[in-house]
Amino acid sequence: MTYRAPVRDQMFVLRDVLNIAQYADLPGFADASVELVEQVLTEGAKFCEEVLAPLNGIGDKQGCVWSPDHTVKTPDGFKAAYRAMVDGGWPAIGAEPEFGGQGLPAVVTLAYSEMSSAANMAFAMYPGLTHGCYSAILAGGSDEQKALYLPKLATGQWGGTMNLTEPHCGTDLGLLRTKAVPQADGSYRITGQKIWISGGEHDMAENIVHLVLARIEGAPAGVKGISLFIVPKHIPDAQGHPGARNSANCVGLEEKMGIHGNATCVMSYEDATGWLIGEENNGLKIMFVMMNEARLGVGLQGLAQGEAAYQGAVAFAKDRLQGRSLTGPKNADGPADPIIVHPDVRRMLMESKCILEGGRAFMLWTGMHGDLATKSPDADVRQKSHDYMGLMTPVLKGFFTDKGFKIASDSLQVHGGSGFTESYAASQYMRDVRITLIYEGTNGVQALDLVGRKLAASGGRAVMSFFAEIDAFIADHDEDETLKVFVEGLQTAKAQLQEATMWLMSNGLQNPDNAGAASSDYLHLFGLTGTAYMWALIAKAAAAKIAEGSSDPFYADKLITGLFFVERVLPDTGSHLAKLKTGSATMMALAADRF
């Protein structure tokens, strides 16, 4: 079974659902005609299918190997693939032209990233974190720092990492202890231990740029005393080449359930030389530039791994002969029917399919707003898109990693006993995707970010704007017979989401535990409603193609798959609403020692 990149579906979303051609006058888009985008994604698909995907299983089985000299060997083939990736220019497609990038819209990078994260998530994390590092320096670095680091990071010639977690603090960064001592030359000496550093050490890039959160001597306690530093593995020399080895060492790797091909490092900094990014004590703010981008990327990983797992399940379900259809043999000449004839197998495949396709649209729709937020000439559009990015980031991260894991588990289930063995990729997909529910802020943290921060920001402007957009769509299409079921489903879900929002506004303020207790159900209700809106947009685009006379089954399938979403997935909104409205009293009633 080989991974097939869903370029056709991505192009349908970009071209027919989002109509990216309408943005041809925006910077970045000007040089990115629909034809060019399709060409880029088609080439990217080839690279992911032919180079990255075949290494996925090898990465899982071999893992990364640490040596006492602090080096880390990546699995066979990773080094050559990394070189091919740099040579192909893949990390740079979305980077700024002034730093050696191609300057394509962020939404195109997002589409490419889905493919690379599906083909080989452990591998794709190396350039993924590097890009986060690039974005943080772009957002907060000095001109000198940008000139020195960004061109190397843009191409992937140098790798990048983010160093937040310490053994005693993950979510609660206020507790961090790594310290920074200012030096006469303007640099700092950084000392401390960081854990769970993805790509903290490996053998694929000539240098690695660590972004490290630390506390400058004498800084305030808590989150207000945290600064961000650049700590390169090799200190760049006067020509910008990797020079002296810094005291930034990988002292061990974590043994993990999955993503074995990615080196999860324990990093030790001992008087390592570092340079401050931005202002003192302002590190978290810059790190959050990186973090928000990373969170969207993690939501995408959830979907991507779900897609890869789903494809494996489909192949197995068509191939495996077992039992007969309940309505009579479908493969009468064979010893049994392929298991895809069984309704309960279909249930798992259809549920996966409708979430994956709706999720892909949701992700690209949001990515599109990411472009508009910075590139639109219209201040209102920029504001609305910026609001959407903030609002949707926790939703996409939490909802689609939960769903991606469910899809991976259901895909394993389709394999029966074979799925539990390591002879099929199903196990790896489920083990690999499991981390996406945790890193870059657990899904519980996402839910709290949504109800505690994003909803309330600017007086609830973002969510009200989203409701207004849905209302307008409903008003515009409520007499469209083809879209009837989609519009009705969306209307119900949106009314429930609005009711939940009202409930949160009155009860969350009164008792913050109510907001916390509601947060996860609210996030899922939001994710379902957003996906229902996407299916309405998809159905509209597909129906238009059919109305134009297209007999391509691609479009008819969209209407069926979307209908399945409305019938078989969307009804969960009702139970999420019912649950969250019960509040926090029972949830918080037991004393801690009674568990």
Place this chain on the structure above:
Amino acid sequence: MTYRAPVRDQMFVLRDVLNIAQYADLPGFADASVELVEQVLTEGAKFCEEVLAPLNGIGDKQGCVWSPDHTVKTPDGFKAAYRAMVDGGWPAIGAEPEFGGQGLPAVVTLAYSEMSSAANMAFAMYPGLTHGCYSAILAGGSDEQKALYLPKLATGQWGGTMNLTEPHCGTDLGLLRTKAVPQADGSYRITGQKIWISGGEHDMAENIVHLVLARIEGAPAGVKGISLFIVPKHIPDAQGHPGARNSANCVGLEEKMGIHGNATCVMSYEDATGWLIGEENNGLKIMFVMMNEARLGVGLQGLAQGEAAYQGAVAFAKDRLQGRSLTGPKNADGPADPIIVHPDVRRMLMESKCILEGGRAFMLWTGMHGDLATKSPDADVRQKSHDYMGLMTPVLKGFFTDKGFKIASDSLQVHGGSGFTESYAASQYMRDVRITLIYEGTNGVQALDLVGRKLAASGGRAVMSFFAEIDAFIADHDEDETLKVFVEGLQTAKAQLQEATMWLMSNGLQNPDNAGAASSDYLHLFGLTGTAYMWALIAKAAAAKIAEGSSDPFYADKLITGLFFVERVLPDTGSHLAKLKTGSATMMALAADRF
């Protein structure tokens, strides 16, 4: 973190909810006073906590090792623990006294099995399968076979296996090819390959008794031509001791996601000597004796692993300091609050807790009916209990393995990043429990068994009897203020289950795909309703204790935990009903090649 066996809760269910003292006049129960049962379970708890649990992680890390001489080495400590288990008489507590057992009620064995499956599932599978082998020979073997094998299997001195699956057939046993050739001496020569044979070879017992499904030469094709054979690893000599080595060899082990401590064998039979059990071509019927017992046991494994995982999450949540409570510091002197103060962490713990405790009651309630089905002097009781066993087996297997996996995944989530590393047991619990959704019939097969066979059996007698029991409970308690919320929740769920049952009866007959398409949602709706009934029974027993003046927080906690179930878990019944009523049309609409 060490596993603590929930003897207190088990005894509460047995004594106060099920009132096992009322059966003191039944065979088996006569010698099993409540005090004796408590003593047995307390001793069993010690064995599981002190001997089995410490080997769980070792088993995962070391796994079983196969050698080319067809031997399998179990992980360090397993052999000594097995010996201690045999010496302690644990496998024999429920076996018939005439074959060396203690003859305790089946419900007591079930309670013990929860503990052993929680402490070390991979280990507990060895005696688990052995007991299934015992039951099949008890049900179908000749007197001679019983006398020869049962005493050895009862104690665990010999191990037992079940051999169903072949590479090309798992669920669809009609396709199996292993052949049996009758010999002049009444024995058979068995030839074929079997896969996924748990405990097929190991170094802990002096002999292993394989039960092998095979087709006698000339037998009809399909399921009507399958016979069951005893194929011992060592052929017993005249004295019943292990004699000549049979040609039944383990030729390899599966690499699996979990249960590494259990040897999952590829077995090769080459003209191996076997003896028919029961009549020719009647093998599946006897195997199903074993299978039904095994299915209940697998549901129990799901819950047991959920319990162990939950305990690990509770310990972590009390210990890990991160962030502050939304309602103000709860550990003001410490650097942060324990994460159990956060509502979303509580949500996962409370959801797990209410399913585990309700599930424990559901499992023991069903086990109790297993005893009554064979031991009650009242023919009506025997029939009703027998009906319940048939009806509930797929529900318990499917529902509690799905839930057990969710609990294990949520428990991992409570650990944050630590849960994804192999430094905590959370990963192992999730990987181990994943098989329970698959083996002994996938959960899809359970759902189909429920809607296709169990519901319709004897004109729907079983389900009607269950509805009548619930109705009677509601009628008896609808004016009880303490139980109000439990009775109302139960009433709603039962009405929805009844509506779903009616829907199935009219639509499933009309188109069998409708039954298949509804089956999984129906099974979950059934599991939720049954658990709601259990919580009503538990709440009644707890309320009675409180009314009697008990101030033990155990009883007050039960009312809170049960309320949480009604508020936060039970609302899912509504979406299951809504989904299943949409039928199979959309689910089956896509052509197979369009996936």
